[in-house]
Amino acid sequence: MLKLKYLLPLLLFVVLAVFLAVGLRLNPKDIPSPLIDKPAPAFSLPILATPEKTLSQQDLQGKVWLLNVWASWCVSCRQEHPLLLELAKRKQATIVGLNYKDEAQAAGQWLQQLGNPYDVSIMDTDGRVGIDYGVYGVPETFVIDKRGVIRYKHTGPVEPGDIERIFLPLLQTLNQESA
Amino acid sequence: MKRLIILVLCLLAAPVSAVVEYHPFTDPAKEQAYQTLISELRCLVCQNQTIADSNADLAKDLRRQVYDMLQQGKSQQDVVNFMTQRYGDFVMYRPAFSMKTGLLWLGPIAFLLIGIITVVLLARHKKNAATQTALDGRQKTRLNELLQQGEED
Numbered sequence: 367m368l369k370l371k372y373l374l375p376l377l378l379f380v381v382l383a384v385f386l387a388v389g390l391r392l393n394p395k396d397i398p399s400p401l402i403d404k405p406a407p408a409f410s411l412p413i414l415a416t417p418e419k420t421l422s423q424q425d426l427q428g429k430v431w432l433l434n435v436w437a438s439w440c441v442s443c444r445q446e447h448p449l450l451l452e453l454a455k456r457k458q459a460t461i462v463g464l465n466y467k468d469e470a471q472a473a474g475q476w477l478q479q480l481g482n483p484y485d486v487s488i489m490d491t492d493g494r495v496g497i498d499y500g501v502y503g504v505p506e507t508f509v510i511d512k513r514g515v516i517r518y519k520h521t522g523p524v525e526p527g528d529i530e531r532i533f534l535p536l537l538q539t540l541n542q543e544s545a
Numbered sequence: 546m547k548r549l550i551i552l553v554l555c556l557l558a559a560p561v562s563a564v565v566e567y568h569p570f571t572d573p574a575k576e577q578a579y580q581t582l583i584s585e586l587r588c589l590v591c592q593n594q595t596i597a598d599s600n601a602d603l604a605k606d607l608r609r610q611v612y613d614m615l616q617q618g619k620s621q622q623d624v625v626n627f628m629t630q631r632y633g634d635f636v637m638y639r640p641a642f643s644m645k646t647g648l649l650w651l652g653p654i655a656f657l658l659i660g661i662i663t664v665v666l667l668a669r670h671k672k673n674a675a676t677q678t679a680l681d682g683r684q685k686t687r688l689n690e691l692l693q694q695g696e697e698d
Binding site: 398493 | 592
C-alpha cells in the first residue's frame with residue numbers, strides 16, 4: 367500500500383509524458399478528414415484548357431482518380447510538382463487538378479513552364495468546391511475509387527517517398543477492386 | 546500637428562477596414578446568428594483564430610459561406626452541420642459532445658475531481674496522523690522532566 371502511494375506520482379507523470387510525446391509528434395496541420403469513405407462531393411467546373419466545357423465527378427465514375435488541389439500562387443505546390451509528374455508517368459490513376467482560386471492565365475503558364483502532370487485541370491475560381499472538399503491547406507490530394515468514394519486524403523505537399531510508400535500501393539489495390 | 550495626428554489615425558485604421566468585408570443583414574436575428582457562428586468556427590489555416598478574427602482567404606470564404614447560407618434561410622445548426630461534414634469537429638471551438646470529443650469535454654472535470662479527492666484524502670490522512678502523534682499522559686510527564694533537566698543544565 368505504501369509503495370503504491372509513492373509510485374502514483376510516477377505513474378501520473380508517465381501517463382502525462384506519453385500524452386505529451388504523442389501530442390508533440392502529431393502534425394497540427396493534419397486534421398483528419400470526415401470525408402474519408404464518403405462519396406466525393408459533386409462538382410461541375412470549367413476545364414482549364416477548354417473553359418467552354420465542364421467536368422463533373424460523374425464523368426470519372428469507374429476510374430480510380432486523384433484530385434490534386436493546386437494553384438500557381440501556392441509555394442508548396444512547386445515543391446510537390448516534380449513528384450506529381452513522376453506519379454503521372456506510372457499511369458496508375460487519372461490525375462485531376464483542382465486549380466483552386468487561381469487565374470486561368472497564370473495557371474496555364476505554370477503548366478507550360480513546369481510540365482503538366484494532370485489528365486485534366488478544372489477551375490474552382492471562387493473556392494466553393496474547395497469548401498465542399500474541406501480544403502484548407504493547398505496542396506491537398508484526394509484518392510477516389512471506382513465507385514466515386516474518397517479513400518485517402520493527403521494534406522500538404524506530397525513528399526519524396528510518399529509515392530512509393532503511400533500512393534502506388536493504394537492505387538494498385540484500388541485498381542484491382544471492381545467498379 | 547492636428548493634421549499629423551489625423552494622418553497617423555488614418556494609417557492605423559487602414560488595415561482594420563481591410564479585415565472585415567461588408568455583409569449587410571436586414572434581419573437582426575440572422576445577423577446575431579452570423580456573429581455567433583463566425584466567432585465559434587475555427588479558421589483551419591491559422592488554427593488559433595476564429596474565422597471572425599482571421600483575415601486568411603479561407604476565413605473570408607467561410608464567412609461568405611455562412612452569410613450565404615443564413616440568407617438562404619438555413620438555420621444555425623444547418624451551418625454547423627455543413628462545416629463539420631467538411632472539416633470535422635475540429636472546425637468548432639465548442640464541438641458537439643460525442644464519443645470522439647468526450648475526453649475533451651470530460652477531461653478537465655475528471656482532473657478537477659482527481660484533484661479534489663487527493664486534497665480531501667491528504668487532509669484526512671494528516672488529521673489521523675495528528676491524533677496518532679498526540680502524547681499520552683506518561684509521555685507528557687517524561688517530556689516535561691526532560692525539558693526541566695535541560696533547563697537545569
